[in-house]
Each structure stands twice: as structure tokens, then as C-alpha cells.
Amino acid sequence: MILPNVLKCNSKCVLFSVLMIFNQLAFAVTRGLLIDVDNLKVTKPLMAATIAGEALSGWKSNTVTVANSPGISNTLYLNLSAMSNAVGSYSEEGKNYMVFDIKDDSGVSSGVGFILRVSSYLCLFGGCWGSNGDIAVGNTELEISPTKDFDFAQVIYSVKLIATGAEIKSSYSVPDWQIGVLSFWGTQSANRVVVMRGFNINYTKTGCVASAYPSSINMGVVSVAQLTNSRSVAALLPVTVSLKCDSGIGVYASMTDLSDPGNSKENLTLIPSTNTAKGVAVRFLDENQNAISYGPPSAFVGSLNQWKVKSSSDPNEVSFKLYPQYVMTGTASDVTPGDANAMASITFAYE
Template identity: 30%
Template sequence: MTIPNQNSLNISGPADANRVGVQIGNWGGLVTDRQAFAIDSCSETISFSYAVPEGVPIGGLTHISEGVSYPVFRTGVPGVGYVIGIRDPNSSQWKSVAPPQTQIFPGPGTGSVAPTTLGFTAQVKFIATDRIKSGVYSAPLQKVATLRVTTRTGKPMASDVPLYIKAFTVTAATQGCSLTQGAIQNINLPPATLHSFAGPQSNSVQSVPFSMSLTCDADVSVYATMTDATTPSNTGNVLSRSPDSTALGFGIQLFKNGESSPIKFGPDSSSIGTLNQWYVGKSASTGTVFRIPFVAKYIKQGAEATAGTLRASSTITFSYQ
């Protein structure tokens, strides 16, 4: 069985406009074969049918549709994955093709009497898995699952039937930005003493400004997320000390210039809605430049403190929506 789909898929707009885990447009296809298996036997009838996925799902990524959770598999095209839904033609309830296998018959709407012929309705949906970069990409005909039927004891009743999605091409013309200043920066805060702080949870008098610049295509909404490079799971507002730091009771905070609240950190992800992602601005035309100023400051975290060196690092991820 081969699930039909568009021969050519076209993507345009900002590079991160397709939300990760969501179907891209209405791309996909559906096929029904009511007699995929026919058992030429008077002594035995089909008891179970299964779909066994061919690929390995992308870890931590699922697609939800009509209350069904689907693992997402790679197509080989960067940023584009697929999910497979399957059901008996007599059933209205979709099931996700997921490891290690998915039972199709018996199921809702299929009746209780095992048939001598059995079919499937299968659908593919194409899902955003990451940023889709401009380019032309080709995905070959690929086997995505194996369909099989067995007796109640697990004995095969017929030869397996492979399930394919046909070859397709993706042409992406996406918009984004280029980082034109500040890609790698070493920021040296001057030495601070205890007298530089008003007390616990206060910032130092000392601070250092820094900035970065982006040059963008037209009509791109730019968002940003700062990530703690030492502890990427940190969602607070104080950078983790690097292992070679010796000072205790102090930390480093980053501020957007002119703001009194420090930046909260989030995952290193360009996906729409990433935790603690903030809005930078929207480009009016090709060549729009965004200069993003920041300030770094010490913070005294508690009553007890020990002098020494303090190092921390962060990364920034831009999202083009």
C-alpha cells in the first residue's frame, strides 16, 4: 500500500512560522484497501491485525489530533517529519502507528466476528519538527510501516504488506535574520566588593553594557530566548556559576537595557512559544537592523558570601515568526 501525497510541497514565510509538532498546512494523504489480506482457508480466520512502524520516533516530540497522540518520525527533509494514522475501514476511530506495534483489528466498529478478508485505511500527515531553512529537498519513496495479520496464538496468516509514502520534494523559501554583530562576546565585569551591594538579593553598582545586531528579511517578527549555557534547564534569572568559579554567594544577571527586571532563561529553542521567549520587533523591509542592548550585573544572593572569581555563560536563540 502506498499513501498518496503531494509531489511537491512549498513552504514560504518566516523560518519558524510552522509550530513544532503541528501539521504543516494541510499536507498529507489517505488511502484505503479493504482487501489488503485475503485468507484462503476454511479452517482459520483472521484474529488480529497490526501495524509495525518502520522508523524510530523523534524523542520528546508528539502530534495531537482529535485526542490521539502520535509519535513523529523523520522524513529525511530538515524540519519536516511525518505521523501515520491507521484504522480498520469499518471503524471511525484513528489509531497512532507507534512502537512496538499498533493493533488495528479487533477495534471499535469492526464487529466481534473475525473476517476472512481484512483491510486498512491509512493516512500520513507532515509535521514541523524544527526550523525549516530555505532550499530544495527531496524525500524518496519510503517504507513507513509493516501491516500483518495473525491468529490468536500469533501465527502469521499471510505475507506482510508494506506501507509506503511516495516520494516528494520540498521547496522552502523562508525568511529570517543574520547576526551581524556580537556573535561571540567576553564580558568582563569590574571587581566588586561587599560595599557594592545594598544587601542580599541586591545588584552591584558595577555593570557592563553589551549588545548584538541582526539584519533581517522583510516582514519577520523576531523573538529571542536566553539560555544558561552551564545549566540549560535553568528557568530562573541568575546564571549558574561555571565549575571554575571560586566566589560563593554571588551570581550574574542579565538585563535588557532600560529594564529593571532581569532576563529569565529558557530552552535553547527557536520554536514558537518557547518558555521565557520575548519579542524583539518586526522588520518593516529587507535590510531592517535590530540592535539589541543588554546589561550584565552581579547579584549578592545571600547573607553569606566568599570572595573569589565568578564566571558564567549564556547563549541566545532567535526565532523568526
């Protein structure tokens, strides 16, 4: 039985600088939650649709205190008017998010979208009780707390910027934009708008060009006995990834499981087929023979499971090797022969 493994290496290189500053406001029906975003700088050798779904920033959070009338039972809801601008999805650590496009007043896409997660603590003046956990926003109406009597609530908003794949112009100004409404529903009603403040996006054409050889690896014929005796079987040749970069930039890399972009473990997810092998997985080792853990496609330094490729003072042309192998995921009795295909991509971030 031939158990092929396929690696697809997509060159994705983005440099950015993003900072979100949230204004914490005491609750009032007439005042809104303002989300301030610093100017965004995108640096990339080529603009292509392959950047769709890349994270351009990390999570930025703000805790907002929302007051309630004593002895009143209410439920907190978030209604996203931005839902009509949904342009795709994003997965991270097992959670799926809707990506909302950021457009100007004429409806032109900025090429940048956002995802949102919300959690809350309900509080009495004597203290607060447990959070309902981080909720990935993907519905028009999202209940973010149960119906209870409470004096005030602490609502935590976390925002991340995502590339939509649309062209990012050399210079672009995003206006203020109401993205939703936070509401009390119950015996007392109140609304509070959620506004993302305007910011500027600038794109500079520079970065690295990447290539991988081989980009498709055939592992050959691997018997069950061979795998169970050694617990892992390596490919005959490693994958060599080469970079040609502009001067003075540091480069970081991360790998993404294309069958499950939210996978943050060491084993890739096998592509389903009519005869998928069981009890076996594909993984990659780095040059120190350590297993690589996967993460979302992120174009910012500091992303999950990212590693450093070169510093800004290193030569502009560098390369590194990845070592694919099959590995048992359980006991020998769990291994069933069949197809074991997997795909991964590599994303590069600059500093």
C-alpha cells in the first residue's frame, strides 16, 4: 500500500504593526464602546489571493463594565450589524470565527477584516462569578451571559485583524464604523453601540520570496510491520525551504495544517478518503529533529508555534530543512493500512 504525503508550501509574507487601544466606558445608553486601531503597515513582495485568512495581528482585549439595575434579571446580547459583511471564516485552536470585511463609505473593501470573541463575568458588589468562556462570534445575535440578577457585568471584547484576500492599496483610510450593538434583554432594556474607529492602512512592496523542494513528497510503500516496529518512518529526502529576502529584515515561520487550520498539535490531520489509514499520522521535524507544532496562518511575529528563521543581520538568502515522517498515534493494534495524505502550508512573518 502506498502512503503518499503531500506538502504544499505557500509563500506568505507580511510585515505589520498593529495596536488596538480600547476605551473603557462606564455604562450609559447614550455612549458607545469605541475600539481604536493604530495605523496598519503591510509589507509583502507580492499581493495575491493566497494571503486570504492570514492573521495580521494578535488578539487585543478590553474589559468593559456594564451596569444593571439592582434586583433586575437581564440577559446580555451582542448584535453584529457587520454580519452582512462576512467574507469567510478563520479557525484557531479548535474554534471557528466569521471574518467581517472592513469597507469604506462607498463599499470598497480595504483588504482587511476582523474577527471577534466575547466573554463576560456577572457581578454583585460583593464579587463576580465565573466567566462563560470565550465565545467565537459567528451569529447575528449572540447571547454572552445567562439571564440572572446582577449589579454589573464585565464584558471582555477581543479583536484580531485578518487578511481577506482582496487587494490592499498603497494607501487607504478606513472610516469610523459601527459594527454592532450590545443590548440588555429582559425586564430592563438598554442598548450600547460598538464602534471601530478609523485608521490608515499602508502597503509597501518588499519582503521575501520563498520556494520549497520537493513540494510534493511520496513516502513510498510503508508496511504496517515497518511502522509498528520503529513507531516512525521518515521520508528518504527532507524538504528544503529557500528564502530570497530584501535587506535588513528578520523572518519567522509557522506551519498550518490545511485540513484543520485550528490544529495546534504536532500531528497533521489526514485527508479523508474512501480508504484512509488509521492509527498513523504525518508530522514534520525541524533541523534539530524536534517535532513541529502547527498553528493558524499568521503574518505577525509572536504567533502561536512560530519559530525564528533569520535575524535582520543574517544574509539575505537563507534555507532550512523540514523532515517529514509517519508516526504511530496509538498502539500497534490501532494501525490499519490505507491512504495517509496530508497537506501543510508555511507562513512567513517579518520584523
